[in-house]
Amino acid sequence: MAEHGNRALARWRRWVLANLGSFSALFTNTNFGSAWLILAPVVSLVATYAPRRLFLTYFNLFLRRRARRLLNAVDPYVTIDISEPGGEVRYSRYGPVSDSDTTYEEVKAYLSGAACSQDARELRAEGAREGNGLVVSMRDGQDVADEFRGVSLWWSSVIVRDVQGQRKGDRRFQRLTFHLRHRGVVVDEYLPHVRRQGREILFSNRRRRLYTNSKSRDPYSYEYKSWSYIDFDHPTTFDTLAMDGAKKRDIMDDLDTFRNSRDFYRRAGKPWKRGYLLYGPPGTGKSTMVAAMANYLDYDIYDVELTVVHTNSDLRRLLIETTSKSIIVIEDIDCTLDVTGDRASSSRPRRREAADEKPPPPPPRDTVTLSGLLNFIDGLWSACGGERIVVFTTNHVEKLDPALIRRGRMDMHIEMSYCRFEAFQTLAKNYLDVDDHELFGAVEEFLREEDLTPADVAECLMVARRAGSGEPSRCLEISIDELKKRAAEKAKAEAEAKARAEAEAMAWAAEAEARAAVEANAAAARDRGNSR
Numbered sequence: 001m002a003e004h005g006n007r008a009l010a011r012w013r014r015w016v017l018a019n020l021g022s023f024s025a026l027f028t029n030t031n032f033g034s035a036w037l038i039l040a041p042v043v044s045l046v047a048t049y050a051p052r053r054l055f056l057t058y059f060n061l062f063l064r065r066r067a068r069r070l071l072n073a074v075d076p077y078v079t080i081d082i083s084e085p086g087g088e089v090r091y092s093r094y095g096p097v098s099d100s101d102t103t104y105e106e107v108k109a110y111l112s113g114a115a116c117s118q119d120a121r122e123l124r125a126e127g128a129r130e131g132n133g134l135v136v137s138m139r140d141g142q143d144v145a146d147e148f149r150g151v152s153l154w155w156s157s158v159i160v161r162d163v164q165g166q167r168k169g170d171r172r173f174q175r176l177t178f179h180l181r182h183r184g185v186v187v188d189e190y191l192p193h194v195r196r197q198g199r200e201i202l203f204s205n206r207r208r209r210l211y212t213n214s215k216s217r218d219p220y221s222y223e224y225k226s227w228s229y230i231d232f233d234h235p236t237t238f239d240t241l242a243m244d245g246a247k248k249r250d251i252m253d254d255l256d257t258f259r260n261s262r263d264f265y266r267r268a269g270k271p272w273k274r275g276y277l278l279y280g281p282p283g284t285g286k287s288t289m290v291a292a293m294a295n296y297l298d299y300d301i302y303d304v305e306l307t308v309v310h311t312n313s314d315l316r317r318l319l320i321e322t323t324s325k326s327i328i329v330i331e332d333i334d335c336t337l338d339v340t341g342d343r344a345s346s347s348r349p350r351r352r353e354a355a356d357e358k359p360p361p362p363p364p365r366d367t368v369t370l371s372g373l374l375n376f377i378d379g380l381w382s383a384c385g386g387e388r389i390v391v392f393t394t395n396h397v398e399k400l401d402p403a404l405i406r407r408g409r410m411d412m413h414i415e416m417s418y419c420r421f422e423a424f425q426t427l428a429k430n431y432l433d434v435d436d437h438e439l440f441g442a443v444e445e446f447l448r449e450e451d452l453t454p455a456d457v458a459e460c461l462m463v464a465r466r467a468g469s470g471e472p473s474r475c476l477e478i479s480i481d482e483l484k485k486r487a488a489e490k491a492k493a494e495a496e497a498k499a500r501a502e503a504e505a506m507a508w509a510a511e512a513e514a515r516a517a518v519e520a521n522a523a524a525a526r527d528r529g530n531s532r
């Protein structure tokens with residue numbers, strides 16, 4: 001208002017200055033004809049400008065408010081347009097990248113997936129950005145209804161044609177219409193809900209990926225990429241995973257709780273991530289479990305190869321470049337890094353036990369240290385992105401530094417154990433398509449006594465399937481023979497390994513004894529020399 005007043009004043013001032021000459025002529029000249037000529041602009045200005053100003057002020061202060069009230073009574077509906085982002089939009093796998101406006105894509109995805117789109121009769125199908133699927137959305141001009149917490153809403157797909165008739169200039173909108181009194185619910189709750197749902201749909205339409213960290217060439221070069229990937233298409237699910245049923249349900253419940261706890265983590269002030277430690281002998285299904293988890297949650301997998309990561313900051317960079325909704329796996333953690341023993345031993349020099357003991361060598365400069373790994377799991381940077389799962393697998397849990405696997409870092413410790421009868425039933429179903437059989441009793445008894453891994457049992461079932469030509473009884477008979485053979489082979493291999501280890505230990509002891517005898521003789525000779 002004040003700005004408008006200033007501008008009017010300036011216009012007046014300009015006008016008075018411009019007509020100053022005419023005014024002076026008016027007061028010195030008695031000719032009324034020419035006086036009228038001079039007064040004409042004043043009269044015309046007052047005649048045109050003042051009523052307009054008067055009307056506008058009156059309209060602003062009084063009429064517009066009343067007009068709006070009247071309009072609300074006649075048409076109490078509000079519309080919100082969500083427009084297609086203009087200009088250059090960069091697309092990631094889930095739609096436009098985050099520095100573009102993603103709302104339009106999310107709304108479109110929501111409308112394609114929501115029950116409301118079932119009402120639309122005229123649809124449009126576009127190829128999904130990834131995979132072979134189609135994204136179905138409403139054709140321009142279509143309306144669909146939706147309901148949220150008892151509030152009715154209507155969406156319509158609108159296109160505004162370019163005035164010059166050029167298709168490139170067309171703008172598309174998704175227009176939302178609702179009653180004025182629901183404005184708060186719509187803006188604060190419904191629209192965020194639509195965006196969240198839309199993002200979920202975009203996410204589930206993409207192809208999942210298995211990433212691995214590439215061997216670093218020059219991390220500062222333009223072409224450098226921390227991760228390379230292939231499409232992840234592993235067939236394992238929790239249904240095909242052979243393990244104790246109660247344990248499996250526990251893990252699935254835990255994953256479900258994690259996935260649905262976004263608000264809880266925010267409320268509790270905890271980063272939205274969870275750690276799982278999978279441990280057990282080789283072939284018990286640790287890697288298989290990771291695949292089952294990824295398939296269950298519909299997450300990507302980042303398989304970290306620690307041996308090619310040179311520094312803690314490289315490790316941090318890897319972490320930053322992971323996306324949310326992913327599982328970060330470090331396999332055989334005990335083999336890839338010196339994380340055994342206590343934290344001090346791998347990150348800083350240990351206290352010298354005796355005065356003459358040599359200080360341990362400092363950790364090599366180009367390796368990842370345990371403290372770097374601990375920061376990777378739950379340092380400040382680990383909170384970026386959210387909704388991430390970290391999995392470690394190991395064959396030797398007892399060797400790991402307790403700091404690495406303490407609860408809170410590795411929230412759930414899962415022992416992958418030898419194949420017992422329940423796990424065998426799953427494998428028999430997977431490989432032989434047999435749910436139950438009279439020979440199952442014999443298998444149950446056998447597996448109670450023998451420690452065979454699910455990988456061993458799976459191998460036996462493969463052999464039986466081939467040899468038994470798919471006939472259940474025949475296959476199971478062969479399976480039992482194969483299991484017995486495998487158990488005998490394992491027992492023999494273990495006995496041989498034990499004998500070898502004993503022989504090595506004895507040889508080592510004999511060598512140490514001989515070395516001690518030589519040193520004792522040398523010391524005795526030195527003493528004799530000194531005494532002479």
Ligand SMILES: Nc1ncnc2c1ncn2[C@@H]1O[C@H](COP(=O)(O)OP(=O)(O)OP(=O)(O)O)[C@@H](O)[C@H]1O
Pocket residue numbers: 240241242243280281282283284285286287288289394395416454455456458
């Ligand atoms: N629990 C299981 N359920 C179903 N199949 C299994 C299971 N465990 C092992 N297998 C079979 O054995 C193969 C090897 O299993 P996997 O690689 O998961 O074992 P692992 O515990 O990761 O072994 P390692 O410690 O040597 O890495 C799998 O390809 C799968 O076919």
Ligand SMILES: [Mg+2]
Pocket residue numbers: 286287288331393
């Ligand atoms: Mg493995």
